[in-house]
Amino acid sequence: MARVSLSGIKKNYGGVEIIKGVDIDIADGEFTVFVGPSGCGKSTLLRMIAGLEDISDGTLTIGERVVNDLPPKDRSIAMVFQSYAIFPHMTVRENLAFGLTIANAPKAEKDAKVAEAARILQMEHLLERRPSQLSGGQRQRVAIGRAIVRKPGVFLFDEPLSNLDAALRVDMRMELSKLHADLGATMIYVTHDQVEAMTLADKIVVLNAGIVQQVGSPLELYHRPANIFVAGFIGSPKMNFLKVRVEAVDATSVTVGSADIGKLVLPRANATAKVGDEVTIGMRPHHLTVGGAQDITGRVVLVERLGNETLAAVVLGSGQQIIAALPGDIDVAPGQELHLATQADRASLFLANGLAA
Amino acid sequence: MASKFTRSNRVGWSMAGPAAVLMAIFVVLPFIFAIGLSFTNQRLISPNPTQFVGLANYEQLLGVGVLTLEPERDAAGAAVRDDAGALAYPSLRSFTRNNDQYPQYDGMREWFSFDIGENRVFVLGRDIVFLKALINTVIFVLIVAPVQGGLALGLALLINQKLRGINLFRAIYFMPVVVSIVVVSLLWRFIYDGNSGLLNNLLGAATFGAFPRIDWLGNPGTALGSIIAMSIWQAVGFHMVIWLSGLQTISPTLYEAAAIEGASPWQTFRYVTWPGLRNTAVLVLIVITMQAFSLFSQIDVMTGGGPLDSTQTIVFQAVERGYGKQDISGGSTISVVLFVIVLSISFIQRWLTREKT
Numbered sequence: 001m002a003r004v005s006l007s008g009i010k011k012n013y014g015g016v017e018i019i020k021g022v023d024i025d026i027a028d029g030e031f032t033v034f035v036g037p038s039g040c041g042k043s044t045l046l047r048m049i050a051g052l053e054d055i056s057d058g059t060l061t062i063g064e065r066v067v068n069d070l071p072p073k074d075r076s077i078a079m080v081f082q083s084y085a086i087f088p089h090m091t092v093r094e095n096l097a098f099g100l101t102i103a104n105a106p107k108a109e110k111d112a113k114v115a116e117a118a119r120i121l122q123m124e125h126l127l128e129r130r131p132s133q134l135s136g137g138q139r140q141r142v143a144i145g146r147a148i149v150r151k152p153g154v155f156l157f158d159e160p161l162s163n164l165d166a167a168l169r170v171d172m173r174m175e176l177s178k179l180h181a182d183l184g185a186t187m188i189y190v191t192h193d194q195v196e197a198m199t200l201a202d203k204i205v206v207l208n209a210g211i212v213q214q215v216g217s218p219l220e221l222y223h224r225p226a227n228i229f230v231a232g233f234i235g236s237p238k239m240n241f242l243k244v245r246v247e248a249v250d251a252t253s254v255t256v257g258s259a260d261i262g263k264l265v266l267p268r269a270n271a272t273a274k275v276g277d278e279v280t281i282g283m284r285p286h287h288l289t290v291g292g293a294q295d296i297t298g299r300v301v302l303v304e305r306l307g308n309e310t311l312a313a314v315v316l317g318s319g320q321q322i323i324a325a326l327p328g329d330i331d332v333a334p335g336q337e338l339h340l341a342t343q344a345d346r347a348s349l350f351l352a353n354g355l356a357a
Numbered sequence: 358m359a360s361k362f363t364r365s366n367r368v369g370w371s372m373a374g375p376a377a378v379l380m381a382i383f384v385v386l387p388f389i390f391a392i393g394l395s396f397t398n399q400r401l402i403s404p405n406p407t408q409f410v411g412l413a414n415y416e417q418l419l420g421v422g423v424l425t426l427e428p429e430r431d432a433a434g435a436a437v438r439d440d441a442g443a444l445a446y447p448s449l450r451s452f453t454r455n456n457d458q459y460p461q462y463d464g465m466r467e468w469f470s471f472d473i474g475e476n477r478v479f480v481l482g483r484d485i486v487f488l489k490a491l492i493n494t495v496i497f498v499l500i501v502a503p504v505q506g507g508l509a510l511g512l513a514l515l516i517n518q519k520l521r522g523i524n525l526f527r528a529i530y531f532m533p534v535v536v537s538i539v540v541v542s543l544l545w546r547f548i549y550d551g552n553s554g555l556l557n558n559l560l561g562a563a564t565f566g567a568f569p570r571i572d573w574l575g576n577p578g579t580a581l582g583s584i585i586a587m588s589i590w591q592a593v594g595f596h597m598v599i600w601l602s603g604l605q606t607i608s609p610t611l612y613e614a615a616a617i618e619g620a621s622p623w624q625t626f627r628y629v630t631w632p633g634l635r636n637t638a639v640l641v642l643i644v645i646t647m648q649a650f651s652l653f654s655q656i657d658v659m660t661g662g663g664p665l666d667s668t669q670t671i672v673f674q675a676v677e678r679g680y681g682k683q684d685i686s687g688g689s690t691i692s693v694v695l696f697v698i699v700l701s702i703s704f705i706q707r708w709l710t711r712e713k714t
Contacts, residue, residue: 052613073619085614089632099618102628150618 002063002076002153002186003028004049009058011044011210018044020210021058026188026203031180034190035197036207037233043158045207046190050079050156063153075154078147082159084139086131086146093127096145117145120182121175137168144179157189161196173199194234198222206230223346228354231282237311239282239348240322246277254349254357256281260316261296267345273357282348285311288324292341298322300336314338388696391689401683414690420483422462424452425476436475446477453481487691490662490669493581497588497670498649505589506641509596514630516597517604527601531594538591542658545587549573549659574660577667584655584668592648596641603637604630639710643703650699671695 004026011019019041026032034042047053049060051072060068067075086095094101096117097110118124121141131139140160147155157176161169177200180187191197197204198218206213206221206229213233214226225231231239247263248255254271256279257263264281273279288296298314301321310326324340332338349357370377395414399407428436428444437445453462465481468488472478482488516527533541548555551572560568573583607630615625653672660668662677671691679688 050613050617052616071619072613072617077617079614079617081610081614083608083610085608085610087611087614087628087632089635090628098615098628102618102620102624146614146618 003061004154004186004188005059005061006045006049007059007061009045009048009060010056011041011048011053012056018210019048019056022207022210022212024205024212024215026186029184029186031177031187031189031200031202032205033197033201033203034188034205034207035192035194035233036213038192040207041210042190042192042207046079046156046158046188049075049154049188050077051075052079076152077154077156078150078152079156079158080140080143080147080160082162084131084136084143084163086139086142088131090130091127092123092129092131092134092142092145095131095142096127096149098146099150113149113151114145117148120148120179121145136164137172140164140172144176148183153186155183155185155187157187159191160189161191162193169196176200194236198234204234206233208233224356225282225348226356228280228282228350231348231350231356235284237285237323237325239284240288241280241282241350242316242320242322243318244279244281246273246275246279249273249275256349258318260298260318260320261342262294264294264342264344264347266347266349268349268357271349271357273349273351278352279357280350282350283322283342284346285323285325287343287346288322288326288340289342290324290326290330291339294341294344296322296340296342298338298340300332300334300338303332303334312338314340388692391692394686394689395693397686399686401680401685403683410686414686415694416483418484418487418687418690418694420465421468421488422465422481424449424459424462424479424481425473426479428475428477444475444477449479449481486666486669487671487674489666490671490674493668494650494652494670494672496581497585497652498646500585501589501649502642502645505593505596505645506638508589509593509641510600510634512593512597513600513604514626517601530597533591533593534595536591538654539658541587541591542655545583546574546659549583549587551575575664577665580660580664580668584652584659588649588652588655592645596645599641599644600634600637603634607633635710639707642706642710646702646706647699650695650702671698 004024006022006024009019009022010017022045024032034045036042044053048055049062051067051070055068059066062075062077072079087098090098093114096114097105100110100113114127115124118127121144123138123141123145126134126138126142131142134142140163143160160176161172164172173196176189180200189196189200201218203215204218204221205215208229214221214230216224218234221230221234225234225239228241232241242258242260244256244258244261244264246254247257249271252267252269253265254268254273255263255265261281266281296316298316300312301315302313304311306328308328310328310330310332312324312326312332313321314324315321322340324338326332351357396409396411397407398410398413426446426449428446431437439445449467452459453465456463462481465483466485468480468482468485470477470479512530516523516530551557551570551574554573556573557568557570561570571579573579611629611633612625615629620628651672652670653676656662656668656670656673657676662669662673672695675688675691675695677688678684678691
């Protein structure tokens with residue numbers, strides 16, 4: 001068990017700054033997910049915590065110790081890799097016991113810890129197999145088991161489910177969630193998959209281009225994105241963005257309008273927007289309904305029926321396209337004209353600089 | 358379903374065809390001839406018709422016998438000793454030449470002998486030169502295979518690092534490989550020269566003249582060792598490159614996983630690197646063994662088999678016999694024997710280094 005604190009963490013490769021000053025506090029026992037598009041630096045950040053990459057600047061604290069210059073094994077961490085990184089020539093048992101073997105632990109201790117990890121992951125029957133005889137999910141379970149045997153303060157996961165097929169990913173996601181509840185350990189998890197982030201995390205850190213965009217609980221990020229990047233990244237299908245103009249601002253609301261959406265009064269206290277500003281309104285596809293108070297009118301160009309819902313791509317008068325998530329059995333077809341309304345209290349507003357108003 | 362390209366045998370054969378035909382004409386066919394010739398008394402140029410002689414060539418080549426002789430005794434039955442106290446034995450020739458009682462020893466010569474009590478055991482061979490060549494070749498293989506393989510692995514591990522200028526070292530180690538073995542042998546003949554050779558001068562300078570000058574290639578005790586050392590140096594770069602390719606197939610995440618578990622450099626090698634090199638090791642060992650068994654050029658250029666047959670080798674004998682003495686059936690027999698030896702050793706090595714499941 002350990003808290004993790006990153007303070008002013010930077011990483012340079014040659015002259016290029018990859019991580020541009022990251023401050024994150026992760027409480028003991030918290031499940032934190034680093035999420036962001038590929039190349040955003042989330043894996044690099046995790047590898048810096050693990051000690052696999054040098055820290056160019058800043059302070060990394062695990063537990064009560066500054067660990068910047070400690071080797072990985074002394075940082076009280078265990079890591080699970082996307083490619084599993086289990087040793088192909090060893091049995092599952094030998095893989096689980098690897099850390100103990102190289103530390104010359106007595107056999108009884110090895111057996112006890114391996115049995116414990118195998119019990120937690122329900123893989124007692126796999127112990128004598130070799131990795132080549134295991135499925136992808138089982139291999140990843142071995143990798144997680146090897147981490148458990150280390151009894152680390154912090155578990156680090158680097159996209160652990162990315163190599164698994166969709167169904168298995170859902171199962172493993174639930175198992176990880178359960179594992180976190182059982183062990184109560186601090187876990188840091190890197191993924192580009194926002195569904196994993198939303199379902200697993202106590203706290204999500206959204207990264208883009210080496211900068212933390214927002215830190216918060218999944219629902220905070222979903223409902224109150226700090227900027228247009230987070231708004232677009234979290235939620236599927238992606239949030240719809242439309243250019244609008246601020247028409248009126250008072251103490252409790254902001255009124256925006258455009259040819260596409262008409263007039264929309266957003267309840268916003270102390271909004272920083274000024275009348276006449278060009279701003280962006282963000283509307284989640286799931287907050288759009290057919291009919292209602294406003295009239296957002298457009299022509300349906302594409303219909304995707306998912307069974308539980310229907311995604312309709314609608315082109316508005318100005319040529320901007322939005323996606324609406326409509327009920328599964330609604331009667332829409334491409335070419336049809338659709339009148340949509342959004343829920344003004346759930347819409348987001350972004351200033352020209354991308355920050356939420 | 359397999360694609361058109363993987364199913365099409367015609368394309369495959371037409372690509373492999375030219376090489377296969379050349380191999381058949383210049384490797385397979387001559388070897389089949391050699392097997393046939395080894396059962397005849399064919400000579401390179403001879404007026405006499407060829408006769409089938411069965412296994413006579415093999416008996417001539419491989420025939421060995423053991424003869425235990427008691428010392429000569431006087432009338433009282435005591436062993437006769439000469440002035441120096443050495444025991445006297447009956448003449449060996451009296452058993453191996455025209456002795457009707459011992460037809461199995463007829464034509465044999467002494468290979469080596471040792472004493473058991475007062476008795477002297479003579480190991481006899483029909484073809485002492487070939488037997489010496491066989492032993493020399495085996496010694497050569499037994500030393501070159503592990504030493505060259507081990508040195509090459511060491512170099513590969515050194516080269517397999519990200520350091521400035523490492524390519525220069527790679528080139529330097531590989532350079533002897535691209536130089537013709539004949540040229541290398543000529544150069545090393547100067548190095549090994551008994552009077553003003555580089556090696557003698559170096560050793561002399563390093564020991565302030567205390568080290569005696571040695572005629573490295575002219576001395577039966579040092580000739581084979583000198584050729585072994587030079588042969589190891591010459592081809593070590595080639596095997597280094599093979600090891601290097603093996604090293605680069607090992608996933609870097611395995612090393613990271615080992616680092617997180619706290620493996621020392623030696624443990625990392627033992628548990629990650631070496632198991633990952635298993636297939637490469639088989640390849641390197643078999644290639645070195647086969648190359649070592651075919652030792653010829655160095656001998657031909659540097660010593661011509663001497664001094665006192667101390668550097669005779671199997672292939673040198675095959676060439677010497679087949680072309681030098683124009684005894685093509687004898688040369689063929691040696692080739693077939695070598696083929697059987699190399700094939701058996703390859704099988705044994707494959708079995709020893711098989712993947713245990």
